[in-house]
Amino acid sequence: MAHTLTAAPARDAGPVTLARQEQRFALALLAPALVLLLLTTTIPLVYLAWNSLHRIDLGMPWLSGFAGLDNYVKMGNDPRFWSSLWLTVVYTCSTVALQVVVGLSLALLVLQIPRGQGLLRIGAILPIVLAPVVVGLFWRTLVLAPDVGLVDLVTRSLGLGSYNWLGDPQLALISVIAIHTWQWTPFAFLVMLATLSTLPSDVYEAARLDRARPWQRFVYITLPLIRPAIVMVVIMRTMTALSAFAAIFAATGGGPGSATEILNLYAYRTSFSELNIGYGASLAMVLMGITLAISWLMFRLRRSR
Amino acid sequence: MKRHALRHAMLWLVAGLLLAVWAFPVLWGLLTSFKSERDVLAYPPVWLFEPTLANYREVLFGASSILPNLWSSMVVSCSATLLTMLFAVPAAYALARLNYPAKRASGFYVLATQMLPPMGLIIPYYLVLQKIGGLDTYSGLTALYLSFSLPFAIWLMVSYFEDIPYEMEEAALLDRAGRLRTLWYVILPQVRGGIAVTTIFVFLNAWNEFLFAVVLGGNKVRPVTVAMFNFISVEQTQWARLAAGAMLAMAPVILIGLAAQRHIVKGLTVGAVKGGGRR
Numbered sequence: 001m002a003h004t005l006t007a008a009p010a011r012d013a014g015p016v017t018l019a020r021q022e023q024r025f026a027l028a029l030l031a032p033a034l035v036l037l038l039l040t041t042t043i044p045l046v047y048l049a050w051n052s053l054h055r056i057d058l059g060m061p062w063l064s065g066f067a068g069l070d071n072y073v074k075m076g077n078d079p080r081f082w083s084s085l086w087l088t089v090v091y092t093c094s095t096v097a098l099q100v101v102v103g104l105s106l107a108l109l110v111l112q113i114p115r116g117q118g119l120l121r122i123g124a125i126l127p128i129v130l131a132p133v134v135v136g137l138f139w140r141t142l143v144l145a146p147d148v149g150l151v152d153l154v155t156r157s158l159g160l161g162s163y164n165w166l167g168d169p170q171l172a173l174i175s176v177i178a179i180h181t182w183q184w185t186p187f188a189f190l191v192m193l194a195t196l197s198t199l200p201s202d203v204y205e206a207a208r209l210d211r212a213r214p215w216q217r218f219v220y221i222t223l224p225l226i227r228p229a230i231v232m233v234v235i236m237r238t239m240t241a242l243s244a245f246a247a248i249f250a251a252t253g254g255g256p257g258s259a260t261e262i263l264n265l266y267a268y269r270t271s272f273s274e275l276n277i278g279y280g281a282s283l284a285m286v287l288m289g290i291t292l293a294i295s296w297l298m299f300r301l302r303r304s305r
Numbered sequence: 306m307k308r309h310a311l312r313h314a315m316l317w318l319v320a321g322l323l324l325a326v327w328a329f330p331v332l333w334g335l336l337t338s339f340k341s342e343r344d345v346l347a348y349p350p351v352w353l354f355e356p357t358l359a360n361y362r363e364v365l366f367g368a369s370s371i372l373p374n375l376w377s378s379m380v381v382s383c384s385a386t387l388l389t390m391l392f393a394v395p396a397a398y399a400l401a402r403l404n405y406p407a408k409r410a411s412g413f414y415v416l417a418t419q420m421l422p423p424m425g426l427i428i429p430y431y432l433v434l435q436k437i438g439g440l441d442t443y444s445g446l447t448a449l450y451l452s453f454s455l456p457f458a459i460w461l462m463v464s465y466f467e468d469i470p471y472e473m474e475e476a477a478l479l480d481r482a483g484r485l486r487t488l489w490y491v492i493l494p495q496v497r498g499g500i501a502v503t504t505i506f507v508f509l510n511a512w513n514e515f516l517f518a519v520v521l522g523g524n525k526v527r528p529v530t531v532a533m534f535n536f537i538s539v540e541q542t543q544w545a546r547l548a549a550g551a552m553l554a555m556a557p558v559i560l561i562g563l564a565a566q567r568h569i570v571k572g573l574t575v576g577a578v579k580g581g582g583r584r
Contacts, residue, residue, distance in 0.1 A: 019404065025484045026403035030411065033396035033455065040452040041418045044429040051432065106323060113316050123324040125569055126331050129562030131513035133530045134551050138330050141542055142337060148346055150333060157349075186327060190569070243422040246515035246530070267424050271431075272520060281428050288425040295420045 045288070052282035058275035071282035080258055081283070084266040087173070088290075091262050092241040095180045099237050100230060102181070103188025108218075110189075111196050121193070124186035132183065136250025139179045140166060144251075166252050169259035176248050176260045183247065184240065188233045195229040196222070235298045242291050263287050331559075338548035345544040360549035371550050374532035378554075380443055381518075381528060382511040385450035389458045389507050392451075394500065397462030398488060402474070419456035426452055427520050434521065441523030449517045454507045461506065465499025466492070502568040509558050529554040 055067040075081045110120055127135065143150045144165040152162050165175045199222070207217050245264050248254065254261035254269055261269070267287060271280025337345055339356040364371055399405070400412055430449050431440075439445035469492060477487040493500075518528040533554065536547035562569065 021484070022403050023405040026399040026405035029395035029399040029403075030405075033392040033459065034411065034414070036392055036451060037415065037418050037455055040448055040455070041421060041426065044426050044433075044452075045421070047429040047433065048425055051429065056432075109316065109319055110323075113320055116317075116320065120320055120324055122563060122566060123327045125562050125566045126559070127327055128569065129509060129513075129558045130331070130555055131515065131530050131558070133513075133515040134533060134555055135330075137533055137537065137547065137551065138334055141537070141544060141547060142333050143330055145542075148350075150329070153350065182326070182330075239420060243424065245424070249515070250533075264422070264424050267428075268516070271428055277428060277432065284422070284425045284428055287422050291420060291422045292417070 048281050048288075049285060051278060052285045054278045054281075056276075056278035056281070058277060064278070067278065071279050074279065075282065075286070080261075080266065081263075083258060084261050084263045085286075087260070088242065088262040088264070090173070091177060091180070091244070092238060094177050095184070095241050096234055096237045098177070098181045099185045099188045100233055103185050103233070104192050104226075104230070106185075106189050107192035107196055108222075110193060117193075121190065124189055127183045127186050130183070132244075132246035133250045135183050136179060136247035139175070139182075139247075140251045144175055167256055169256055172252050172256060172259050176251055179247050179251060180241065180244060184237060188237065191229055191233055192226065195226050199225055231298075231301070235295070238294060238298070239291065242287070242294070263290075334548045335552055337545055338552045340545050342543070342545050360545045361553070364546055364549045364553060369535045371529055371532045371535070371553065374527050374529040375553070377522075377526050378512055378528040378530070381446050381450065381526070382508050384443065384447045385454055385511045386504060386508045388447065389451060389454040390500065390504055393455055393458035393462055393503070394493075395488075397459045398466050398492065400459065401463045401466035402492075415456050415459050418452070419460065421452075423453065423516050427517060430517075431520055440521055441525050443526055446517060446521050446526055446528075449521065450511050450514065454510060457510070458503050458507050461503045462496070462499060465496045465503075468499075469495045502565060505561055505565050505568075509561060512558055 052071055053066065053068060054064065055070065056064050110117060113120075130138075141149070144152075146152055146162055146164050146167075147156075149165070151165060156162055163171060166172050203221055204217060207221055212220070243264060244262065245268065248260055248262065248265055249268075252260045254265040258266070263283065264287060267280050267283035270283060271277045338360055339358070340354055341357055341359070344354045366372075396415075400408070400415070426449065430445070434440050434442075434445045473491055473495070474487050477491045478484070482490070512528075513530065514528070515530045519531050522528060522531055529550075533547065533550060536543040536550055
């Protein structure tokens with residue numbers, strides 16, 4: 001807004017017409033995309049909110065109709081909802097924390113390798129470009145299948161025995177967390193590596209002259225310098241974790257039972273397996289509220305620094 | 306000196322382990338895709354086996370061929386990419402370079418749409434498309450793909466437009482070249498690289514998409530990510546065929562990803578870097 005009020009340096013056409021001409025041009029370029037976004041995102045969301053106030057049961061269509069806030073009230077007494085909410089918190093926090101810690105440690109380590117960083121960077125790209133659904137299927141069969149999967153081959157040869165990694169409720173949760181961490185840690189690793197290699201070396205030289213210990217250098221120099229990168233990784237990974245779907249769907253389908261059913265999967269199963277779309281819409285509304293609240297909070301945090 | 310060598314050896318060991326953990330599942334899948342079903346389930350695993358192309362033959366030309374699915378993925382991904390770029394590039398230029406009222410608000414709106422969880426969009430789309438007979442059609446799925454690729458592409462292109470020096474367009478404007486001519490002949494050639502990278506990313510995201518494809522797809526429009534489930538059921542997993550199918554489905558993205566690996570980090574961090582209000 002402020003830009004338009006400060007007049008551009010006077011040219012022969014006059015500042016007012018030039019500014020107006022620029023505005024008109026901007027509108028012409030921007031309007032098609034904004035209209036398309038409105039049609040493909042905002043209007044569907046309004047329709048979602050409207051549907052969340054209805055009972056829409058594709059299995060029993062004669063029961064469908066306006067239901068007010070019934071769906072939201074129902075959520076309060078739905079233990080499966082609360083369990084999915086809790087699983088979402090566990091899944092999101094653990095995967096994001098693991099990605100940042102593992103990614104940063106690996107980047108610090110790899111930075112000290114004089115040659116071969118390029119090869120590692122290529123290796124890191126592999127998991128990122130794969131479709132999450134393929135990753136989930138790969139892990140379900142080749143990596144985690146009892147007896148023949150890679151992990152079981154290792155545990156069996158070490159004499160630790162065989163486990164049903166995706167069939168046991170607790171192991172299944174750990175497994176889907178491991179899958180997500182495996183796929184996306186390379187992202188944190190690459191961002192950290194890129195950030196670390198741009199840090200000024202003279203600060204470290206001065207610190208070494210002051211006989212600062214390695215951990216002191218890390219805590220007092222490196223960490224503050226890379227904090228923006230860490231915050232950025234945390235924000236982006238949180239968004240991905242909250243809308244994680246395909247890998248869990250492929251690996252466990254949310255099961256066994258509802259052991260790996262994060263809110264996203266619960267909304268899917270309710271809408272498209274149990275065909276209770278009205279209730280599914282209200283679950284999706286909650287998920288959307290959480291996502292938008294967290295992204296708003298994180299951007300506020302980021303800006304205040 | 307000896308300590309130094311030991312340290313290096315340790316570093317190499319860890320780095321090698323790292324590479325193995327990331328690359329191994331994919332390489333193992335590649336290996337499995339050339340095995341016969343009998344060799345797949347052998348314990349201990351066989352490293353020396355007679356490689357066979359039977360799995361690929363079956364996956365491509367057999368009863369559950371994924372060729373139609375590869376075609377579906379190609380049609381949806383290409384049309385989504387083309388439409389996205391057509392709308393995103395001009396919008397990004399306006400956001401990056403032009404002054405107009407409510408500029409911050411429009412930028413924030415684009416960013417907010419990028420944050421929307423896909424699950425929130427799929428339900429209304431399903432209900433509407435079901436009513437108007439749009440399920441299992443290319444246009445329905447493509448429209449939904451625009452919802453996530455458009456905000457992403459706009460923000461990535463903004464970062465490329467911002468890198469161009471202002472002097473270029475000022476000089477062109479002083480020469481009384483029209484704004485559109487300036488954009489077309491002076492600005493766009495400068496961001497050719499950015500357009501290429503953005504196109505690649507939009508294509509990758511569309512190709513890998515699963516949730517929208519599985520809900521809105523059907524017998525006619527069935528992207529390859531959904532077709533992976535052809536080889537897996539409660540009763541039986543066709544290991545080697547699944548591996549072969551996955552390799553074929555992922556070959557395009559792996560090749561593109563490796564070719565564009567330098568730009569991957571930049572593409573993945575878009576939105577957070579810019580939208581976070583760096584300035």
